[in-house]
Amino acid sequence: MSDQATALMRTPLYEFHIAQGAKMVPFAGYEMPVQYPMGVMKEHLHTRAGAGLFDVSHMGQVMLTSPEGVEALALALESIVPVDVLGLAPGRQRYGIFIDETGGILDDLMISNTGDGLFLVVNAACKVEDIAHLNAALPDHITVTEITDRALLALQGPMAEAALARLVPQVTELKFMDSVRITVDAVEWWISRSGYTGEDGFEISIPAALATDIAEKLVAMDEVDPIGLGARDSLRLEAGLCLYGHDIDATTSPVEGNIAWAIQKVRRSGGAREGGFPGADRILSELHNGAERKRVGLLPQGRAPMREGTPLFATAESDDQIGEITSGGFGPSAQCPVAMGYLPIAFCQNGTEIFAELRGKRLPVTVAPMPFHATSYKR
Amino acid sequence: MAADIKFTEEHEWLRVEDDLIVVGITEHAAEQLGDVVFIELPEEGTTVSKDDEVVVIESVKAASDILAPLDGEIVEVNDPLTEDPGKVGEDPMGDAWFFKMKIEDLSALDDFMSEAEYKDFIS
Numbered sequence: 001m002s003d004q005a006t007a008l009m010r011t012p013l014y015e016f017h018i019a020q021g022a023k024m025v026p027f028a029g030y031e032m033p034v035q036y037p038m039g040v041m042k043e044h045l046h047t048r049a050g051a052g053l054f055d056v057s058h059m060g061q062v063m064l065t066s067p068e069g070v071e072a073l074a075l076a077l078e079s080i081v082p083v084d085v086l087g088l089a090p091g092r093q094r095y096g097i098f099i100d101e102t103g104g105i106l107d108d109l110m111i112s113n114t115g116d117g118l119f120l121v122v123n124a125a126c127k128v129e130d131i132a133h134l135n136a137a138l139p140d141h142i143t144v145t146e147i148t149d150r151a152l153l154a155l156q157g158p159m160a161e162a163a164l165a166r167l168v169p170q171v172t173e174l175k176f177m178d179s180v181r182i183t184v185d186a187v188e189w190w191i192s193r194s195g196y197t198g199e200d201g202f203e204i205s206i207p208a209a210l211a212t213d214i215a216e217k218l219v220a221m222d223e224v225d226p227i228g229l230g231a232r233d234s235l236r237l238e239a240g241l242c243l244y245g246h247d248i249d250a251t252t253s254p255v256e257g258n259i260a261w262a263i264q265k266v267r268r269s270g271g272a273r274e275g276g277f278p279g280a281d282r283i284l285s286e287l288h289n290g291a292e293r294k295r296v297g298l299l300p301q302g303r304a305p306m307r308e309g310t311p312l313f314a315t316a317e318s319d320d321q322i323g324e325i326t327s328g329g330f331g332p333s334a335q336c337p338v339a340m341g342y343l344p345i346a347f348c349q350n351g352t353e354i355f356a357e358l359r360g361k362r363l364p365v366t367v368a369p370m371p372f373h374a375t376s377y378k379r
Numbered sequence: 380m381a382a383d384i385k386f387t388e389e390h391e392w393l394r395v396e397d398d399l400i401v402v403g404i405t406e407h408a409a410e411q412l413g414d415v416v417f418i419e420l421p422e423e424g425t426t427v428s429k430d431d432e433v434v435v436i437e438s439v440k441a442a443s444d445i446l447a448p449l450d451g452e453i454v455e456v457n458d459p460l461t462e463d464p465g466k467v468g469e470d471p472m473g474d475a476w477f478f479k480m481k482i483e484d485l486s487a488l489d490d491f492m493s494e495a496e497y498k499d500f501i502s
Binding site: 034035039040041042044230231234303304305307329330332337359 | 413414416417419435437438439440441442461
């Protein structure tokens with residue numbers, strides 16, 4: 001075994017993946033399933049038609065608690081996350097970002113109000129830095145605890161509700177972005193109605209020791225199949241969702257990244273808790289005046305998929321590169337190549353034709369609205 | 380006949396047909412690639428050198444290049460394949476051939492692996 005292989009971590013579902021015939025690859029320091037025997041294309045389509053089970057246990061689960069209560073926690077978190085955390089009701093979840101002094105994005109995350117604390121889910125590749133950042137930035141009364149004894153699953157697709165309800169009947173009552181703790185037979189399930197595929201579905205935190213048993217019960221159901229990281233990427237791309245480290249990072253602001261919707265009015269200029277986060281000057285200004293460039297949806301005109309790093313030009317001849325594709329590939333549901341990338345504002349209007357350079361050839365690309373496949377969240 | 384098919388370390392198969400060689404990828408390679416969504420074939424009449432990138436093949440996951448196995452001229456390409464790239468997964472050793480090329484000396488094929496040798500190579 002190579003040094004790299006021995007250094008990789010495994011999730012509680014490692015044996016399950018092997019038993020399911022997964023092809024394992026290194027991802028964010030973990031050995032993760034990139035695909036199962038079904039293959040990326042069928043896994044993708046199955047998630048949109050039935051229900052797909054994803055292991056996302058590599059992601060960071062972090063609990064924030066304080067003797068001063070959830071309000072104090074929320075206000076403290078707002079100092080590094082430019083969203084309305086205080087307004088997040090118990091049992092609700094919201095998308096957020098960690099921001100740096102220059103207004104760049106350090107990571108994106110989900111924030112749930114559990115009633116007795118805030119539960120965060122952060123990206124695997126960023127979790128060590130995120131936890132260090134939380135510890136450094138938050139006041140002493142707050143305890144930051146990485147939850148390492150729970151696995152995280154995602155069950156996504158139009159049949160996810162019916163499947164999960166066989167194990168946890170209460171999930172039928174949940175709406176999009178509800179986030180609750182439900183005890184069934186003395187097992188506490190932390191369930192949010194959310195995900196990262198554009199489909200209705202759930203993210204499910206369960207005790208690590210029970211993860212394999214629960215995953216096996218789910219995939220034993222007719223409508224559920226295990227889905228790997230390959231399809232997870234094509235699903236989120238079609239849904240127009242950002243992948244941190246690719247579509248957004250420390251060099252992109254939330255306005256440039258086209259995720260300004262995540263910053264509620266109360267944190268914007270004129271709001272009750274305006275600013276008060278790192279990089280506020282830049283971000284508030286960009287919210288008002290716009291940024292110089294923006295992340296947009298891109299539809300390559302031909303059949304050739306255009307992947308991350310593909311340079312973009314204004315015309316078929318011009319020498320000056322105007323932008324770059326940050327995520328791209330073939331969309332199995334869209335049935336055509338789909339991509340996203342950054343362009344100067346003058347080129348961001350839907351329908352604008354630009355050119356990508358692929359293998360030495362300039363090929364037309366159209367700026368297009370996202371998502372590329374209609375979402376079906378249960379609001 | 381089995382003797383007329385050879386295999387490269389890049390997982391291509393080469394079959395002699397009259398005075399031409401037909402080139403495609405092996406079942407093993409097709410399996411590794413997964414669902415093929417795009418193929419770009421060379422233009423007929425192109426002169427190629429060994430190891431030139433002649434075919435671009437993309438699955439949902441990634442792009443791969445297929446290299447020219449020998450010096451020669453591309454004399455025919457399997458155009459219908461570009462409209463139905465998924466065929467590479469269904470019949471890589473048959474209908475989903477990529478191109479036919481003319482090489483100077485068919486004996487150059489002797490340097491490549493036999494079917495038995497290729498099976499050893501991938502196992």
